[in-house]
Amino acid sequence: xxxxxxxxxxxxxxxxxxxxxxxxxxxxxxxxxxxxxxxxxxxxxxxxxxxxxxxxxxxxxxxxxxxxxxxxxxxxxxxxxxxxxxxxxxxxxxxxxxxxxxxxxxxxxxxxxxxxxxxxxxxxxxxxxxxxxxxxxxxxxxxxxxxxxxxxxxxxxxxxxxxxxxxxxxxxxxxxxxxxxxxxxxxxxxxxxxxxxxxxxxxxxxxxxxxxxxxxxxxxxxxxxxxxxxxxxxxxxxxxxxxxxxxxxxxxxxxxxxxxxxxxxxxxxxxxxxxxxxxxxxxxxxxxxxxxxxxxxxxxxxxxxxxxxxxxxxxxxxxx
Numbered sequence: 559x560x561x562x563x564x565x566x567x568x569x570x571x572x573x574x575x576x577x578x579x580x581x582x583x584x585x586x587x588x589x590x591x592x593x594x595x596x597x598x599x600x601x602x603x604x605x606x607x608x609x610x611x612x613x614x615x616x617x618x619x620x621x622x623x624x625x626x627x628x629x630x631x632x633x634x635x636x637x638x639x640x641x642x643x644x645x646x647x648x649x650x651x652x653x654x655x656x657x658x659x660x661x662x663x664x665x666x667x668x669x670x671x672x673x674x675x676x677x678x679x680x681x682x683x684x685x686x687x688x689x690x691x692x693x694x695x696x697x698x699x700x701x702x703x704x705x706x707x708x709x710x711x712x713x714x715x716x717x718x719x720x721x722x723x724x725x726x727x728x729x730x731x732x733x734x735x736x737x738x739x740x741x742x743x744x745x746x747x748x749x750x751x752x753x754x755x756x757x758x759x760x761x762x763x764x765x766x767x768x769x770x771x772x773x774x775x776x777x778x779x780x781x782x783x784x785x786x787x788x789x790x791x792x793x794x795x796x797x798x799x800x801x802x803x804x805x806x807x808x809x810x811x812x813x814x815x816x817x818x819x820x821x822x823x824x825x826x827x828x829x830x831x832x833x834x835x836x837x838x839x840x841x842x843x844x845x846x847x848x849x850x851x852x853x854x855x856x857x858x859x860x861x862x863x864x865x866x867x868x869x870x871x872x873x874x875x876x877x878x
Contacts, residue, residue: 591639595712596871599740600763601785604810604844606870613839613863615643616717617851618816619661627668627688629659631701631709641855642865642872644715644743646847649703651723656680657703657732660721669700676723704732710741717743717765726751730758743788749773753780765790765812771803784808788845793817801842812845813838815854823850836861 596603607614619628621637634645650660653676665671669686671678680702688698710716720726733742739761746752752766764782768774768789778784789804791797793814801811815822815835826834827850835846835857848854858864867874 590875591635592642592867592872592874593638593712594642594644594714594872596715596740599761600715600743601808601810603870604788605808607865608805608810608844610866610869611863612865612869613843613858614845614865615641615851615855615858616812616845616847617643617645618814618847618849620645620647620659621851622691623852624692625690625694625696627690627696627698629661629668629701630688630696630698631659631706632698634706634714635709637851638714641852642714642874643851643855644717644845645710646717646719646745647706648719648721649724649729650675650721651725651728652680652683653677654679654681655728656683657724657728658683659701659703659706661719663722670695675721703729704736707732707736707738707742711736711738715741715743717745719745726755726758730755733759733762745790749776749780752777752782756782756786762786763788763810767792768804768809769800774804774807774809788812790814790847791843793821796838796841796843798841805842805844810844811842812847813843814847816847816849821849823848826850826853832857833861836863839863 617637620630620634622628622633626633626636629648637643647659648661649657651657658680660675662668663675665673665675668689671686683700686700688696688700690696707716718729720729733739739759743763743765744755745765746755752764755764763786765788766777768791777787785808788810790812791800793816796813804811826832832853835854838846839858846854855864865872
């Protein structure tokens with residue numbers, strides 16, 4: 559990975575339970591900061607950004623950092639106050655069918671609870687306290703999915719990862735309930751899953767791993783239009799040729815720098831070569847999925863590749 563880093567530097571809801579139905583209850587009524595509210599479909603939004611030479615940040619698990627836990631609406635609000643970013647979230651299901659934000663199969667790592675993520679009722683889960691990535695308790699409780707979706711309207715786009723406890727149909731029902739089809743991206747890990755999601759929610763964009771043009775052709779043959787696809791191209795080496803093929807077919811390109819100790823994010827943090835984020839964008843990545851959203855955005859901005867306020871449905875408000 560380090561050899562690659564050196565080399566590339568030279569390259570150019572149908573759920574049960576009670577919800578918090580007013581996001582003001584989270585203390586998030588302020589409109590200060592950035593907002594991403596495309597006027598129209600998401601493909602046109604991404605094409606607009608691409609035409610302006612801008613790449614967008616996708617904040618892995620909502621952009622956690624010290625004091626702010628992953629998969630929490632408060633964390634996402636803190637991030638969108640600083641930078642324009644879409645938010646990748648994980649949706650789990652409680653014992654009584656409530657959809658809530660949570661990544662792991664068990665509760666221990668990110669909450670004060672214990673046991674399987676689907677073993678407790680929503681009433682029990684909602685009384686837990688979230689912990690940040692350093693294991694410290696925060697002031698926040700788990701987020702109900704419907705509330706996250708409601709909060710995100712006119713603020714950002716949610717990229718939804720379905721946990722194994724969660725039925726596609728339940729998530730889709732809430733998206734339809736909130737008329738949010740044009741402001742979500744659905745993550746699929748197989749061609750069959752992608753086809754099922756497209757059938758359930760035809761207008762939504764779908765993120766699917768695409769390694770070759772043949773895989774793209776298979777997805778289109780399965781009934782998913784090119785302009786409804788976002789091609790996830792991995793977390794190892796960027797592949798400008800693949801990026802070019804996908805972009806030439808009106809497929810948005812997402813590349814991940816995330817992934818823990820061996821990730822590109824960690825390589826950048828160790829080396830100090832922050833401009834690598836902009837290098838990746840210059841090679842054709844439309845979206846960079848990262849665990850370092852603020853740093854990645856700063857690098858894009860320094861290189862003139864960050865979205866500007868006032869373009870493509872992206873705005874910035876200030877309290878001053």
